[in-house]
Amino acid sequence: MKIMRTLEQLLTSIENHLAQTELPAEPELLYAPIAYSLSGGGKRLRPMLLLLAAELFGEEVPGALPAAAAVEVFHNFTLLHDDIMDNAAVRRGKPSVHAKWGPNVAILSGDAMLICAYRLLQGVPAGRLPQVLAVFNRMALEVCEGQQYDMDFERRLKVSVVEYMHMIELKTSVLLAGAVEIGALLGGASEEDCRRLRRFAVELGLAFQLQDDLLDSYGDERLGKAIGGDILEGKKTYLMITAMSRADEATREELRRTYADAALSDAEKIARVKAIYDRLDVPRLTEQQIGLRFERALAMLDGLSVDAARTQMLREYAAGLMGRKK
Amino acid sequence: MKIMRTLEQLLTSIENHLAQTELPAEPELLYAPIAYSLSGGGKRLRPMLLLLAAELFGEEVPGALPAAAAVEVFHNFTLLHDDIMDNAAVRRGKPSVHAKWGPNVAILSGDAMLICAYRLLQGVPAGRLPQVLAVFNRMALEVCEGQQYDMDFERRLKVSVVEYMHMIELKTSVLLAGAVEIGALLGGASEEDCRRLRRFAVELGLAFQLQDDLLDSYGDERLGKAIGGDILEGKKTYLMITAMSRADEATREELRRTYADAALSDAEKIARVKAIYDRLDVPRLTEQQIGLRFERALAMLDGLSVDAARTQMLREYAAGLMGRKK
Numbered sequence: 108m109k110i111m112r113t114l115e116q117l118l119t120s121i122e123n124h125l126a127q128t129e130l131p132a133e134p135e136l137l138y139a140p141i142a143y144s145l146s147g148g149g150k151r152l153r154p155m156l157l158l159l160a161a162e163l164f165g166e167e168v169p170g171a172l173p174a175a176a177a178v179e180v181f182h183n184f185t186l187l188h189d190d191i192m193d194n195a196a197v198r199r200g201k202p203s204v205h206a207k208w209g210p211n212v213a214i215l216s217g218d219a220m221l222i223c224a225y226r227l228l229q230g231v232p233a234g235r236l237p238q239v240l241a242v243f244n245r246m247a248l249e250v251c252e253g254q255q256y257d258m259d260f261e262r263r264l265k266v267s268v269v270e271y272m273h274m275i276e277l278k279t280s281v282l283l284a285g286a287v288e289i290g291a292l293l294g295g296a297s298e299e300d301c302r303r304l305r306r307f308a309v310e311l312g313l314a315f316q317l318q319d320d321l322l323d324s325y326g327d328e329r330l331g332k333a334i335g336g337d338i339l340e341g342k343k344t345y346l347m348i349t350a351m352s353r354a355d356e357a358t359r360e361e362l363r364r365t366y367a368d369a370a371l372s373d374a375e376k377i378a379r380v381k382a383i384y385d386r387l388d389v390p391r392l393t394e395q396q397i398g399l400r401f402e403r404a405l406a407m408l409d410g411l412s413v414d415a416a417r418t419q420m421l422r423e424y425a426a427g428l429m430g431r432k433k
Numbered sequence: 434m435k436i437m438r439t440l441e442q443l444l445t446s447i448e449n450h451l452a453q454t455e456l457p458a459e460p461e462l463l464y465a466p467i468a469y470s471l472s473g474g475g476k477r478l479r480p481m482l483l484l485l486a487a488e489l490f491g492e493e494v495p496g497a498l499p500a501a502a503a504v505e506v507f508h509n510f511t512l513l514h515d516d517i518m519d520n521a522a523v524r525r526g527k528p529s530v531h532a533k534w535g536p537n538v539a540i541l542s543g544d545a546m547l548i549c550a551y552r553l554l555q556g557v558p559a560g561r562l563p564q565v566l567a568v569f570n571r572m573a574l575e576v577c578e579g580q581q582y583d584m585d586f587e588r589r590l591k592v593s594v595v596e597y598m599h600m601i602e603l604k605t606s607v608l609l610a611g612a613v614e615i616g617a618l619l620g621g622a623s624e625e626d627c628r629r630l631r632r633f634a635v636e637l638g639l640a641f642q643l644q645d646d647l648l649d650s651y652g653d654e655r656l657g658k659a660i661g662g663d664i665l666e667g668k669k670t671y672l673m674i675t676a677m678s679r680a681d682e683a684t685r686e687e688l689r690r691t692y693a694d695a696a697l698s699d700a701e702k703i704a705r706v707k708a709i710y711d712r713l714d715v716p717r718l719t720e721q722q723i724g725l726r727f728e729r730a731l732a733m734l735d736g737l738s739v740d741a742a743r744t745q746m747l748r749e750y751a752a753g754l755m756g757r758k759k
Contacts, residue, residue, distance in 0.1 A: 134581040188544060192537045211518045211584060214540060218514060219577040221544065225551055226570040233563045237555065240566070244552040251545040255460040258537060 112162070114155070114424060121154045124176045128223065140204045140216035141223065144183050147199045152428065154179040156283055157290035159421045160304055163413050164294030171293050173230025174239060178286045181224040181243075185250055185282075187217040192258065221247075231293070238292050246285030253277030260343050271348045272313065280312030303407045310404035311425055314397045318429060320344040321393045324381060335377035341366055345396070346389050353387045401429055438488070440481070440750060447480045450502045454549065466530045466542035467549065470509050473525045478754065480505040482609055483616035485747045486630055489739050490620030497619050499556025500565060504612045506553060507569075510546040511576055513539060518584065547573075557619070564618050572611030579604030586669050597674045598639065606638030629733045636730035637751055643723045644755060646670040650707060651716055661703035667692055671722070672715050679713045727755055 112120075125145050130138045154175030161168040189195070190203040191213045197203060205213040231239045256274040260266045287304040296304070324346055326334040337344050351359060365371070365379045384390060404425060408418045438446075451471050456464045480501030487494040515521070516529040517539045523529060531539040557565045582600040586592045613630040622630070650672055652660040663670050677685060691697070691705045710716060730751060734744045 134578055134585060136585065137577060137581040188540055192540060210536070214514055214518060215577055215581055215584075218544075218547065219574060221547060222570055222573045222577065225566070226574070229563065229567050229570065233559075236562050236566070237559045240551070240562070241555055244548055244555065247548045248545060248552070251463055251541055251548065252460055255463040255541055258541075259460060259462065 114420065117155060117158045118151055120172060121151050121175055121179065124172050125179060128176065136208065136212050137216055137219050140208055140212060141220045144187050144204055145180065147201060149199060151179060153182050153282055153286040155424060156308065157286040159424055160287040160290030161294040163417050163421065164296055168294045170231040170235060171290060173227045174289050174293060177224045177227035180220060180227060181247060182282060184217050184220040184224060187213060187220060189254060235293055239289050242285055242288050242292065246281055249277050249281040253281065266343050266348055268348055268352055271345060275313060275316045276309060279316045280309040283308040283312040297412060300411050303410055307404045307407035310400045314400035314404060314429060317345050317393055317397045320346055321390065325390055338377050338380045339373055345393055346384055349392060350384055350387050350389050358383060440746065443481060443484045444477060446498060447477050447501055447505065450498050451505060454502065462534065462538050463542055463545050466534055466538060467546045470513055470530055471506065473527060475525060477505055479508050479608055479612040481750060482634065483612040485750055486613040486616030487620040489737065489743050489747065490622055494620045496557040496561060497616060499553045500615050500619060503550045503553035506546060507550040507573060508608060510543050510550060513543040513546060515580060561619055565615050568611055568614050568618065572607055575603050575607040579607065592669050592674055594674055594678055597671060601642045602635060602639060605642045606635040609634040609638040623738060626737050629736055633730045633733035636726045640723050640726035640730060640755060643671050643719055646672055647716065647719045664703050664706045665699055671719055672710055675718060676710055676713050676715050684709060
């Protein structure tokens with residue numbers, strides 16, 4: 108039996124494939140932002156999941172690397188366009204494409220980037236292409252739906268926990284689920300194994316997004332990031348929505364007043380909102396929900412038709428992602 | 434021998450296929466602009482060319498209709514995003530998506546529309562999909578390149594005729610060429626026939642675009658459109674670029690001064706610029722170029738390996754498009 112590649116080797120192969128993506132020099136304002144955006148690094152979470160899913164079923168699965176690159180290019184395309192819509196000036200510590208080149212360049216280079224993602228799918232073996240294209244298309248459209256709901260929610264006064272979970276499932280989980288499903292399809296997985304891997308990724312995506320919400324307000328020594336950004340922006344996160352759903356009318360009013368109080372310093376505002384979260388037991392409930400989702404994700408791997416040993420690397424990767432030891 | 438479908442029947446089948454495009458009701462702000470944009474009518478030039486190319490080789494070619502719809506959806510996606518970049522408020526006599534719903538909705542629904550175009554390609558027979566996807570991707574990327582050059586040119590003082598022709602080849606011809614090539618591939622055309630049909634479409638696209646430039650300044654009784662819009666906007670058209678390339682320094686200076694003269698009424702400005710065009714023989718040279726391109730386009734059809742009678746409908750359609758009798 109060949110030895111499975113290490114996580115680091117997989118990551119290197121993704122970076123190499125992305126770096127090889129053929130981009131002409133001209134017109135410069137079309138292609139330079141794509142190269143800039145792809146060189147921004149990041150965890151390469153989605154292509155890693157795709158390769159790990161493919162390698163459950165065989166080593167060096169044909170087409171897995173270009174498909175992994177396609178999913179990563181697609182993800183970076185969504186960030187590029189989201190940054191215009193959210194008017195975000197910074198992405199991964201650097202100016203966003205929108206901030207650096209302006210909205211028109213960001214729109215058009217984003218469009219070209221989406222097309223480049225589809226161009227990478229040309230590397231998928233012909234026999235698998237119809238299925239892979241169908242999964243990719245559905246995934247891509249659902250991610251757009253998630254972004255639209257996210258923007259809709261910003262303008263709404265009240266969003267339920269169920270609506271919020273549906274939105275993050277579309278905005279985050281669907282892309283992870285698409286990635287593992289494409290990996291599994293390329294690996295020749297059965298329908299049942301594909302279904303299980305999708306559910307694994309959906310739950311993992313939810314756990315990941317809720318953890319992101321939690322860390323933004325309660326922090327994590329591993330991140331050098333300022334704490335409380337979501338609170339200052341008045342973002343509807345899992346914490347905020349859970350707090351609103353659990354609070355009595357007086358507490359809801361207190362939350363709203365705290366948000367609107369221009370006399371408060373940033374630090375005071377964050378402290379007061381977190382005091383309300385704590386009073387309503389929100390951090391513990393969020394932790395609980397994260398743990399539940401993560402356990403459900405791992406449980407999905409138990410029923411796969413492959414040797415349990417083969418799932419080890421995917422488990423480790425998922426645990427590492429969540430900052431948990433396995 | 435089955436009777437070939439009439440142009441009207443082909444158009445009806447395209448409209449029906451587009452109307453059937455599956456669009457969920459929610460999120461409304463994502464999908465309503467797509468339906469709005471597709472219901473705007475237009476000539477359906479690109480899908481018509483795709484079907485006509487396919488039908489050179491056989492009747493009711495499998496996959497031709499979804500591919501034709503894909504090309505039309507792609508074209509409308511480019512208009513939707515172009516209208517944001519050009520800040521255009523009106524499209525086909527109605528408010529543009531950008532004007533009606535704002536830039537964020539236009540960006541995201543445009544993205545979804547591009548994905549919908551790729552989703553329509555799922556209707557292409559599996560055996561042809563790899564080739565069709567490759568042609569579609571290259572075409573889509575080149576159209577983005579054309580749009581970027583167009584925007585680049587706006588900010589440049591001088592653009593040569595060669596550069597202008599290259600830009601409109603990318604922005605207009607490439608999409609027509611992609612459409613006929615996909616049609617031909619689906620019809621099972623030889624490589625040589627594909628190549629000839631591409632060249633037919635490239636030349637036709639150039640003739641069509643130059644005619645568009647000419648009619649904007651010199652009008653046409655069939656169009657209810659105001660004359661001189663390009664002149665008032667200071668657009669770099671074939672007429673303007675040809676005039677600048679033929680003028681001596683004094684005339685160039687006169688053109689520049691006329692453009693910048695705020696004291697002139699619209700009608701005066703148009704009349705003065707056209708007087709310079711006339712003096713430089715620009716309308717006749719443009720007509721000549723249009724005729725040349727159109728003749729070259731038709732000549733490409735002569736060498737096709739199909740029965741000459743089969744090319745008749747494509748010839749008629751091209752002539753109708755250019756307002757010429759065959």
